Amino acid sequence: MTTLPAGGPSLDEEPTLPPRAPFRNFPRYTLRPPRPPRASRRRTRMQYCDIVFVVVFPEKRRKKGETSFAFMCRKRGGQRNPAARARLRHQLGTHRTADRRPREIVMQQVTTLASGVCMPLVGLGTYKTRGKSLIYSVIKAALQAGYRAFDTAAVYRNETEIGDSLKQLLPEFGLERKDIFITSKLSPQDHGFEKSLQAFEWSLSNLQLTYLDLYLIHWPGVQKLKSEDAQNQYLRGQSWKALESIYKSGKVRAIGVSNYTVGHLEDLLKTATVVPHVNQVEYHPHYLQKDLKKFCDLKGIHLQAYSSLGTTVEVSPLLQDSKVLCIASRLSRSPAQVLLRWATQQGVSVLPKSTNTSHITENIQLDFDLTAEDIAELSGLGISQKYAWDPSAIH
Numbered sequence: 563m564t565t566l567p568a569g570g571p572s573l574d575e576e577p578t579l580p581p582r583a584p585f586r587n588f589p590r591y592t593l594r595p596p597r598p599p600r601a602s603r604r605r606t607r608m609q610y611c612d613i614v615f616v617v618v619f620p621e622k623r624r625k626k627g628e629t630s631f632a633f634m635c636r637k638r639g640g641q642r643n644p645a646a647r648a649r650l651r652h653q654l655g656t657h658r659t660a661d662r663r664p665r666e667i668v669m670q671q672v673t674t675l676a677s678g679v680c681m682p683l684v685g686l687g688t689y690k691t692r693g694k695s696l697i698y699s700v701i702k703a704a705l706q707a708g709y710r711a712f713d714t715a716a717v718y719r720n721e722t723e724i725g726d727s728l729k730q731l732l733p734e735f736g737l738e739r740k741d742i743f744i745t746s747k748l749s750p751q752d753h754g755f756e757k758s759l760q761a762f763e764w765s766l767s768n769l770q771l772t773y774l775d776l777y778l779i780h781w782p783g784v785q786k787l788k789s790e791d792a793q794n795q796y797l798r799g800q801s802w803k804a805l806e807s808i809y810k811s812g813k814v815r816a817i818g819v820s821n822y823t824v825g826h827l828e829d830l831l832k833t834a835t836v837v838p839h840v841n842q843v844e845y846h847p848h849y850l851q852k853d854l855k856k857f858c859d860l861k862g863i864h865l866q867a868y869s870s871l872g873t874t875v876e877v878s879p880l881l882q883d884s885k886v887l888c889i890a891s892r893l894s895r896s897p898a899q900v901l902l903r904w905a906t907q908q909g910v911s912v913l914p915k916s917t918n919t920s921h922i923t924e925n926i927q928l929d930f931d932l933t934a935e936d937i938a939e940l941s942g943l944g945i946s947q948k949y950a951w952d953p954s955a956i957h
């Protein structure tokens with residue numbers, strides 16, 4: 563039987579407002595995406611060159627000559643890209659709310675997926691976040707801190723509460739549906755064409771939405787099938803066909819997979835008519851998956867990291883890693899911020915999960931740069947330790 567260990571989806575498993583950062587602390591044009599080496603620049607365009615930084619200034623704090631909607635958008639060769647600018651402006655919304663009040667300051671690092679959809683590089687993870695009042699306070703703290711992306715899944719059994727909370731909170735923050743990015747995932751028990759279509763509709767109705775921003779196949783294996791069973795391959799192929807048809811119907815803006823190895827992706831690409839836009843996998847300095855990252859870059863599949871902080875455990879070896887602690891202390895940042903910035907600086911998006919307001923706030927404050935040496939050191943720890951479930955045995 564396919565095992566579903568802790569850290570991944572198991573069907574059995576399952577405010578005080580934070581202080582606002584001072585205006586001057588926002589580095590407006592200073593953060594730049596790392597420039598890939600020349601040889602791979604063409605292949606990795608999506609990952610590196612479409613990262614933009616968006617700052618929305620409240621009217622009253624705007625200084626003379628400053629634009630209210632500032633962003634940097636570069637295309638290959640470093641030229642400005644007016645078409646992308648216009649698209650982003652439209653996608654991310656204008657700087658005023660419907661009743662003409664200025665919006666909160668929000669700084670987001672975003673990446674453009676191969677579907678053309680703009681996705682924030684930092685989203686809130688919600689695995690094991692359960693209970694109506696907890697979810698409400700977590701989403702409220704996250705919106706206040708500047709999160710605009712939320713990651714859930716059918717097996718987290720919190721879609722309804724997240725939908726309820728967003729419905730209530732978005733107007734309070736002067737936000738609309740189009741201002742946020744919602745991801746959900748197909749449960750391993752719902753593989754197959756028809757079941758996938760139904761599962762998607764179920765998630766949509768739980769979240770009380772008319773469309774999702776991203777829908778992923780959660781796991782390459784099928785619930786209750788053995789890992790080596792060939793039906794896994796057939797059924798997840800059928801699920802992908804269903805996701806393609808949902809995508810073509812316009813009910814989801816991007817589709818992808820999760821926990822897919824290079825083998826699973828190669829298999830999918832043999833018959834796919836849409837290349838997955840995202841592969842959400844465990845990715846951190848203790849579990850690098852270099853080959854998978856290279857493969858995804860080559861195919862234009864955005865790599866999204868989960869368990870960046872080592873999952874929900876008493877003591878996380880990642881957060882206790884001496885190299886991480888050393889860099890954090892030198893930069894006067896927290897170990898969590900160093901781990902998250904290590905990923906986002908490579909163009910990899912992250913989904914830190916927290917129910918603690920100050921953690922939620924600090925996890926999105928990634929307005930600093932690690933040096934190339936820091937990144938190399940963290941990427942060269944030589945540890946290969948998985949903290950979540952392992953899909954490599956799934957046929």
Ligand SMILES: NC(=O)c1ccc[n+]([C@@H]2O[C@H](COP(=O)([O-])OP(=O)(O)OC[C@H]3O[C@@H](n4cnc5c(N)ncnc54)[C@H](OP(=O)(O)O)[C@@H]3O)[C@@H](O)[C@H]2O)c1
Nearest residue numbers: 687688689868869870871872873874898914915916917921
């Ligand atoms: N696709 C998949 O199969 C899959 C698998 C696993 C996860 N995910 C997604 O990725 C998200 C994140 O992964 P994860 O849930 O495994 O956990 P994680 O984000 O790696 O770690 C969460 C743990 O870190 C703690 N934490 C958060 N911020 C912190 C900070 N600034 N300082 C110290 N500790 C901090 C949290 O405790 P506090 O609450 O006390 O802050 C919690 O115990 C999930 O919620 C889910 O959305 C997907």
